[in-house]
Amino acid sequence: MTNERFQSWLAGLDRLSEAQWWQLEQAVQERSEGAAAVAAIELQIDAQRRCRHSQAGGAVRRGKTRGLRRYSCKQCGKTFNALSGTALSGLHHKERWLALGRSLVERESVRQSAQRCGVAVTTAFRWRHRFMAQAGQLAGRLEGLVEADETYVLESRKGERKLERKARRRGGRARQRGLSKQQVPVLLAAARGGATAGQVLKRVSQASLQAALEPLLASDAVLLSDGGRAYPGCARRLGVQHEAVNVSAGMRVRGSYHIQTVNNRHQQLKAFLQPFRGVATKYLDSYLRWFQQVGLVREASPRSCLVASMTPQCIRFAN
Secondary structure, X not given: OOHHHHHHHHHHHHHOOHHHHHHHHHHHHHHHHHHHHHHHHHOOOOOOOOOOOOOOOOXXXXXXXXXXXXXXXXXXXOEEOOOOOOXXXXXXXXXXXXXXXXXXXXXXXXXXXXHHHOOOHHHHHHHHHHHHOOOOOOOOOEOOEEEEEEEEEEOOOOOOOOOOOOOOOOOOOOOOOOOOOOEEEEEEEEEOOOOEEEEEOOOOOHHHHHHHHOOOEOOOOEEEEOOOOHHHHHHHHHOOEEEEOOHHHOOOXXXXXXXXXXXXXXXXXXXXXXXXXXXXXHHHHHHHHHHXXXXXXOOOOHHHHHHXXXXXXXXXXXO
């Protein structure tokens, strides 16, 4: 557009109606937000331009594909971009991903996310779980005093067509009191420094606790738990010090040993899940990562949600 035509276009702004002004503001906002989303994605390529396949540095640029810079590895010859090896690879409409990040920060429903992003409900649902596939990963291991305890979430088969029982409404309640097969255990481990990790378990056993805690605990960590019988043996196998606080016997604090931090995390998790009126058990892992990414991070932002979802699988922290 020439300068004369641009000036003529500016002069015509005074004749716009309120509805047209609103449409113009929306278009400008979407364009700027889209550019910011692409810029955030491109920044995931480090200064060494490491190949997502061979991890070798020194890749060279090879133009652009679908709006993202393409790189070619000198060692293996393969090409990649900033989304290669991430859960977001292959998805379209990158310019709307910051809007989805904002929806995640505000903990909106799938339908609200779809409306905000201007996509179908099924697309918003797929995007949400892709975003959460690699989010909430620890940058290192839990050190120092680490409290571990499990909480329980009502088993849900929301979305399934064939049930052997009567469907529950809006989450519902368990038919049996106390712990039963209708309750799904969720393990949370919280370091006194603030870092928290979690995992959905099939059952609470020495083997399942060891598998969940082994990649999380540093070798010098002190594992704090309640009087659960599976924890002492788990700590021995992991080679870490273990201290038990028998809450059921009225022992809530023993010196600096307690599990009040992780119990507070349990309450936060239950409060986070409550508005969804029952989360399908098969998606509970995604919601747990969502909680770790947004519910436990004060400075959570749309950009931080987008960046967290792009952790390459080849350098992802094991879980």
